[in-house]
Amino acid sequence: MSDFLTDAAWGAGVATVDADGAVLDVWFTELGLGEAPSGLQPPKVDTPNPTGTSSKGIVVSVVSLAEEPTDTTDVYLRLHLLSHRFVIPHSINLSGIFGLLPNNAWTNFGPVPAERVGAARLHLRESGQVLQVKSVDKFPPMADYVTPSGVRIADASRVRLGAHLAEGTTVMHEGFVNFNAGTLGNSMVEGRISAGVVVGDGSDIGGGSSIMGTLSGGGKEVISIGERCLLGANAGIGISLGDNCVVAAGCYVTAGSKVSLPDGEVVKAALLSGKDNLQFWTNTQTGRLEVRPREGTWGELNKALHSAQ
Secondary structure, rough: OOOOOOOOEEEEEEEOOOOOOOOOEEEEHHHHEOOOOOOOOOOOOOOOOOOEHHHHHEEEOOOOOOOOOOEEEEEEEHHHHHHHHOOOOOOOOOOHHHOOOOOOOEEEOOEEHHHHHHHHHHHHHHHHOOEEEEEEEOOEHHHOOOOOOOOOOOOOHHEOOOOOHHHHHHHHOOOOOOOOEEEEOOOOEEEEEEEEEOOOOOEEEEEOOOOOOOOOOOOOOOOOEOOOOEEEOEEEEEEOOOOOOOEOOOEEEEOOOEOOOOOOOOHHHHHHHOOOOOEEEOOOOOOEEEEOOOOOOOOOOOHHHOOOO
């Protein structure tokens, strides 16, 4: 998507800085689109941390979200904007962010440079404290920075900062949502939503299912799932689904998959990408991947599970 928002953006928050002055992360306490409020001040924080890092208040401004990010603080502001729902996936420029984000150990004492974990652990042991490493990654868990209203997340470690979860979304224990990806309405997420993937209102991503992203393998196609769709348990897609589609349990549909149409013609699944009212399944007698038009509903989401209250 080339038509990024051209809005300016701003934020004030607390940055973690290592001994060399490099920014490890930023938690924004205030942020928004447009010009920063007059007189905006950073939080009054300037304290050392027991891991050898320090915390300090900062203010960040971005002239245009259509331009590429310039540094770590810029990236963190954009990830917060996504998770706070100021913007939706693919609406802002995130080019080059991997080169701007440090690889941190995410610990019970905050981020620590991955190469300095041993020294931080020893220092804490000397004072009778224990360093617990939750992950080593460029992205922290979203819920440590942003807790969106009206959502349920069973395992917060499986939703990265920069995910966009609409009100009414439930992410179960094995569900995963990457950055610049997520939901636009009530959704059940028991499978994997990879980077860049967007799921429409009323759709269910079944247990063990997977939606292919574009981070690896040279893929350029942005995958999306429309409204009122069901991706069955252990199923997967590498094409987009339109509205009211079903992929049966255990069925994997990639762009190059050969699919049999009702009239017997065989086409590549890519030709069906984004089309509404389709049902994909694997014929258990022939082993062929088949598709047919569908009507009605697959049962819909349990409304009680997705109330925003």
